[in-house]
Amino acid sequence: MSDSSAPTSRLTPAQESTLDLIRRTTEPLVFSAELVAELREEANEAFAHFGDRLDGNQVFVTKHTLAGVFGCETQFLAPDEFEWTPSRARGQVSHRAIQLLINWRGEAAPAELVDEAIARLLNEEKGLSPWLETLGQGDLADLRAMCSDHVTKFMECFPPLDPRSRPVTESSTQWPVDGQILLRGRADLTMGKPFERESRKLIVDFKTGRVVPRHREDLRFYAIVETLYRQVPPLKLASFYLDAAPPIVEDVTENMLRSTLRRTLDGVHALIELRVEGRPPTKSPGAPCRWCPLAADCSEGQTYLHRDDIADATDDEGL
Ligand code: SF4
Structure with a gap:
């Protein structure tokens, strides 16, 4: 460093x-x-x-x-049962745009980086591409706006990299x-x-x-x-x-x-x-119950989700 x-x-x-x-x-x-x-x-x-x-x-x-x-x-x-969601896509596109920024020569606007990131992801056969192709103009505009927000924040708060x-x-x-x-x-x-x-x-x-x-x-x-x-x-x-x-x-x-x-x-x-050895899994109710595919039929998860003192759900996606 x-x-x-x-x-x-x-x-x-x-x-x-x-x-x-x-x-x-x-x-x-x-x-x-x-x-x-x-x-x-x-x-x-x-x-x-x-x-x-x-x-x-x-x-x-x-x-x-x-x-x-x-x-x-x-x-x-x-x-x-992984599925792309706007929140996950936001992370992936923002990540790719920041990756481009780090290796970009000269000035780059956040929207330009986000457009380039989406274009590159659309060209890939796997991953996000099939999901991106289903988006209409309005959804794509929303995605661009969310990602531009993240890239702007990165540029404002992270020092330019030599x-x-x-x-x-x-x-x-x-x-x-x-x-x-x-x-x-x-x-x-x-x-x-x-x-x-x-x-x-x-x-x-x-x-x-x-x-x-x-x-x-x-x-x-x-x-x-x-x-x-x-x-x-x-x-x-x-x-x-x-x-x-x-x-x-x-x-x-x-x-x-x-x-x-x-x-x-x-x-x-x-x-x-x-x-490998077949030990029965334990249950640990907690924040992951909010997005667990088993939650509807899990009594421990339901008890956790109906507690009065849990904070509002927020995502914690890695980029
Ligand atoms: S809902 Fe049940 S299985 Fe899912 S994370 Fe919570 S405790 Fe575990």
């Missing part, structure tokens, strides 16, 4: 606040080679043990997998290279790169909706995958909420890495129990 992404004199106050939070401090952060070796050894030993229980299956573990097994297990095992800070969007990371259990992360934005063993990388996830603890766990998962793979932990993690600046930033620490690895291994253990 560079010390400065843009000349501060040209930044808005909101951009300066963001930059103050994400910039590298003067004190170098260097995690010991022994710590990284211990983490890799612990993961390798656990994976060898899990491999005996996998019965030839291969499992991919992402932040969504862990959020699922640590959320309501019954919902996690329910058939995936190419020397090595901004990379949608950076995929996997560890190990092959095997029965694969940990996979894909960060919305990374900046910086390690200098020898010195941690200098910032990992950013863009979010819409409200702040929930899971978002920090998502980023910590990226941090442990990065550590296992590149052998140098990142420096900082940032959740950037497009509806509420400044970002929530967390320094990477040894305790964080150790506890995140344990959480990840606990998640793989639960995943094998549920998906």
Whole structure:
């Protein structure tokens, strides 16, 4: 991560606040080679043990997998009935538009970026394209307006990125290279790169909706995958909420890495129990009951949804 992404004199106050939070401090952060070796050894030993229980299956573990097994297990095992909605499409299009912005040369207007993002998504065979094709002019105009709002907020609150800070969007990371259990992360934005063993990388996830603890766990998962793979932990993690600046930033620490690895291994253990060994899933009523496809027939979910004290439903879509 560079010390400065843009000349501060040209930044808005909101951009300066963001930059103050994400910039590298003067004190170098260097995690010991022994710590990284211990983490890799612990993961390798656990994976060898899990491999005996996998019965030839291969499992991919992402932040969504862990959020699922640590959320309501019954919902996690329910058939995936994913459907595009305006809210989900807004996140996807805004994300693509911001991705274009980060690599755009010269001035770009939010509406121009959103139009380009929609055009590119329409050209893809899978994903959002079939849903976009069903939209009439009015719905498309609504979608453009929502996405332009998000891109505008990003431009107003996130400092312009200097190419020397090595901004990379949608950076995929996997560890190990092959095997029965694969940990996979894909960060919305990374900046910086390690200098020898010195941690200098910032990992950013863009979010819409409200702040929930899971978002920090998502980023910590990226941090442990990065550590296992590149052998140098990142420096900082940032959740950037497009509806509420400044970002929530967390320094990477040894305790964080150790506890995140344990959480990840606990998640793989639960995943094998549920998906391979047939343990009956538990129910954990909570916010996910609001969009759970099983809610209508779930007494625990209905009890939760009819409590007087739950806040109004708001989405918490990642972009
Ligand atoms: S309604 Fe709630 S408790 Fe019931 S299965 Fe869905 S998420 Fe779990």
